[in-house]
Amino acid sequence: MPTYTYRCDRSHRFDEVHAMSSVPDESPCPECGSSARRRPSAPHLSATGSPAYGLMDAAAKSAHEPQVVSALPGSPRRPGTGVTRHPLHAKLPRR
Template identity: 35%
Template structure:
């Protein structure tokens, strides 16, 4: 449920939660119980999770020109590129054996 900014003529601006279907309807002012109209406001970006904010910025940055990456990876990185490569069979190391 989004949080919208409303403005009461008598009391001033306040924030309130409302469903998207109720977004265009006036809200009840918490101070004077009068009708308050919704104001256009910037999204509350500062309240976003920092990881989500970084991911959105990275997506917007690479939307017009993707970043070129190399196929060189560290050993055992676990990414999808390394998982699809065929791995060389490891030689069998025998530490000890029974027999004559």
């Protein structure tokens, strides 16, 4: 559900979560109790599940806990890996 930002006359700001079908234009301020109007705000976009999000997490984590690797990046594969058993691949030309 989307998050909506509200601000009262005393400039207190707070966020509330509402279904898009039932968003109130005004809500009581939790700090002073006065009526607060809904303010336009930027959408909270998320890249959850995307490769970019995973890359950003890995980069942030490696800043404090470097990843231990057993081979250089881009090093040749060991012989015997990448063998396919699919019968149609047997018809492909060999190197």
